[in-house]
Amino acid sequence: MGCINVDSLPVDQRIKDILKNRGIQRLNPPQSEAVEKGLLEDKPLLIVSPTASGKTLMAELGMVSHLLNKGGKAVYVTPLRALTNEKYATFKDWEQLGLKVAMTSGDYDTDDYWLKDYDIIVATYEKLDSLWRHNSSWLKEVDYFVLDEFHYMNDTERGPVVESVAVRAKRRGIVLALSATIGNYDKVAKWLKADVVATNWRPVPLKEGVLYTSNKKKDFIVLYKDGSSKKVYGECPIVAYTLDTVSRDGQVLVFRSSRKYAESTAVKISQYMSLVKLDNKKLHEVAQKVKEVEDAGSNEKESLYNLILKGVAYHHAGLSKGLRDIIEGAFRERIIKVIVATPTLAAGVNLPARAVVIGDIHRFNRKVIGFTEYIPVMEYKQMSGRAGRPGFDEYGESVVIVRSKSEVEKITQKYLNSDVEPLESKLGSESAFYSFILSIISSEQGVTEKTLSSYVQDTLLPKELAKKYYKQAISWLMSNDFIGQKDDYLVLTRFGRRISDLYLNPFTAVTIKDALLKSEKGCEIAYFHLLAYTPDGPLVSVSKAEEDVILDELDCELFIEEPYDEFELSNYLSSLKVAFIMRDWIEEVDEDTILGRYGIGSGDLRAITDTMDWLTYSGYHVASVLGLEEHEKILEKLHLRVKDGVKEELIPLIRVSGIGRVRARLLYSHSIKTPEEILMNPEKVKQLLGPKLGEKIVREAARAIT
Known part of the structure; x- marks a missing residue:
């Protein structure tokens, strides 16, 4: 087909002006085909075209024309935070039309109520799933969903949440799914109830x-x-x-x-x-x-x-x-x-x-x-x-x-001469499927078994397998106190609600619950090891030499017993290495020393601390909902120390925005130990941190106190 001139598009002139300011005078072939197939008329589409063929622009045209013509809100979903940042920067152009653009990722224990004032929201798949679980009122206005990098549904780890989001998106509004590589796109499009734009066209051969x-x-x-x-x-x-x-x-x-x-x-x-x-x-x-x-x-x-x-x-x-x-x-x-x-x-x-x-x-x-x-x-x-x-x-x-x-x-x-593998459901494991069921019950705030079954039938799982897992899931979630029955409805228990809000894998929650219920309080290593040993914990490789060292250095009793199974042992040792990394981190061991001692990179350390920050936060909330006060106190303190990697005495200082482990230790070593003492010694703070930064820290200390 031919390429459509921007001037001939049936859209607001302001949209055409923005495209021309980007140097776009004509749409390329796949973009033109998408328009012909109803992109600007809110038709659900699955677009499969190579990298750099202009899929993002198709999404922009679909979202913006929908918002200007029909109102509502649009969510653009990506599998990676880096892509979220990239798309957010691109979409800021549309604020010239009075549309407000926002970005959100991470921090799963919040409903992001502030997003009620925005029209285009860029989020990761996990974040959108989490927001649905929190039932924020603004989500009811979202009726346009762009599902980017949709082939991630084939990924063992990320696939289940991509499919979960797709199941709900197609029931709640218009779906525009984008991918460079889907082999069975006809089957996937039928599942999404969408038309197909599939092409091998590339701007550069x-x-x-x-x-x-x-x-x-x-x-x-x-x-x-x-x-x-x-x-x-x-x-x-x-x-x-x-x-x-x-x-x-x-x-x-x-x-x-x-x-x-x-x-x-x-x-x-x-x-x-x-x-x-x-x-x-x-x-x-x-x-x-x-x-x-x-x-x-x-x-x-x-x-x-x-x-x-x-x-x-x-x-x-x-x-x-x-x-x-x-x-x-x-x-x-x-x-x-x-x-x-x-x-x-x-x-x-x-x-x-x-x-x-x-x-x-x-x-x-x-x-x-x-x-x-x-x-x-x-x-x-x-x-x-x-x-x-x-x-x-x-x-x-x-x-x-x-x-x-x-x-x-x-x-x-x-x-070079073959098609990519077909896109298939990755919900076919107990862990993934049980999380999916918990997510649906949470976001729907009580559903009948018939309604829940219809969600299950909406997945890409083979029907017989879906029925089998459905029965197992209901039984397991009930027996482990995640859900209960109220009249004809399935509802979350208090424990189930907290786990869903925390965005924890149900098997992670049970592992933590079982360990804490049967154990007295433990050492720091024991708590870190327990959390890292869960399905949500970070994985690190452990050499034979490291295995001997960490087992020799272990000087306290763990919550988890050493397993006999070879693969479980591998996970056990990985978790133990993570625990030692985290103990060094919160004891303020120099970062270079940690990287060298454990053979990891700075990106690994950030990923480990981010995950353990979330897991210690989740752990203390699990202890709280179970009424385990001793465990709760210890886990809360560990959580406060993990993010910045500090000893306990620095906790008051790191509550001030802009103060991390290095600045906190510097202030503490000069007898400034609390936000109040920062306010009482502004000149000394400026002398230690520099005039501009010191002044900012004094202002932030005032906020921390109020």
Whole structure:
């Protein structure tokens, strides 16, 4: 079909003006098809089109035209906080039309009543699910749902909540689901009661290939899907192909299967970057920013500083947000030429490159020790889809590295010439399904079994399996005091209501409840270990050497007994390592020392402390609703200490906004120990913290007291 001119769109002129200010004069083919299929008339749609094909703009047009014509509220849902921030910044344009845009994520124990004044709300799937459980009155006005990155429904961990949100969204309003990769889109669209816009159109054509070693040691051949080929030369295939692209003014994303491989590959590539032209002045400026980041470890900063000077960086979840932001920004500005990343980057923020190198088509399966498996086709499509920068490249290239020519045909057929896996329900586990049932009962504030059964039938689970799990779920939730019956309705008990509001996995709640009910108060390690051992706890890897050390250092009795099962033991040891990390953290052990001692990154430490902050908060509320006062007091204090990592005497100071572990300890060491003492010694505070910051802290102390 043809491309629609912006001027001919049947929308408010102000919408056209905003599009033109962005440089958009015509809609591209998939955008035009979406309009033809009713995007501007509130028709439910499933849009499946490649990365950078303009799906976000389709969502904007759908939301804004609906709000201007019909009123109500629109929610744009994403699977990642980073995407939430990105979309929020994009949607701020529409405030020119008088629409108010807000963003919310995290903090699951709140109804976010303040959102009643906003028209477009950007949230994560988990946050929207949590808000429904809290039954905030403004949610009744939401009648337009954009479900972004909808293929996340295939993810074992995130999929259940994506499906749960989709089930309720299609019952409550108009659904616009977006994805780059869904194989069975006809079936999924029928399930969503939506029409389909499915296209392979890309703004920058993609050239896919497989790279293998020729008969000559330092010659490597790329055989493309279209039958063409080319040679690159160098010490190893990844380095050879990367340097070939960078030497032609391109940027490269290299994907490796592990953090260790990502870091070592980045170092290897950097050793050859003197062969290409770089903007050394700008690279030095970026590297200097890395050194000044506050939320990262010294070793990480030093490592990245040296790499960035050579135009290279690595990127994975172990890095702090501050470091990741700098690396992503410098890559977008074309200063950094190469990022070596783990596959999580492919599913995250928009970061296109001229070329993508997929260094590993196998990965370890953690559930089967010593076993590797092929990555899913969907994961390949997500990574290769990053190739090609609109406005810079005539075409993008993606290459898969294989060991020998004998693998080329097999990998070509498996990845380059096949469709992605079908989207299937991930509610087929007790944990996921029971959480879904609890969520529905909570958000509907009492439902009959018939109504609840209709929600279950609305999932993508096979009907017989859904019936089986439904009966099990009702029985289990009743026997564990989450739900009860009142007349013909299923209702939450006091315990069930609190667990639902806290957004806890029901199995986490039962694990905590059972342990606390049968035990006297324990040591700090015991509480941290219990919380980390639950299904909601953070996971860390434990080497054999670490296993011996942490078991030797354990000097108190735990709530959980050491299991005999190999996989349960692995979880037990992971939880124990988390407990030791958290004890060091709240004892104010230096961050660099913690990172080095436990072999984790600053991003890992942030993720662990964030999760344990939520779990200690949840733990003390579980103890409270059970009337276990001793456990409640201990868990509340641990919660207050976890967020900033402080000893107990600093709790009063960290209640002041802007004061963390370092500033609190500085003030305390100079005999300023409470918010009141901050107010009584303003000049001393300014002297210790600097005039501007000191003045701000004094103001915040006044707020903390009132």
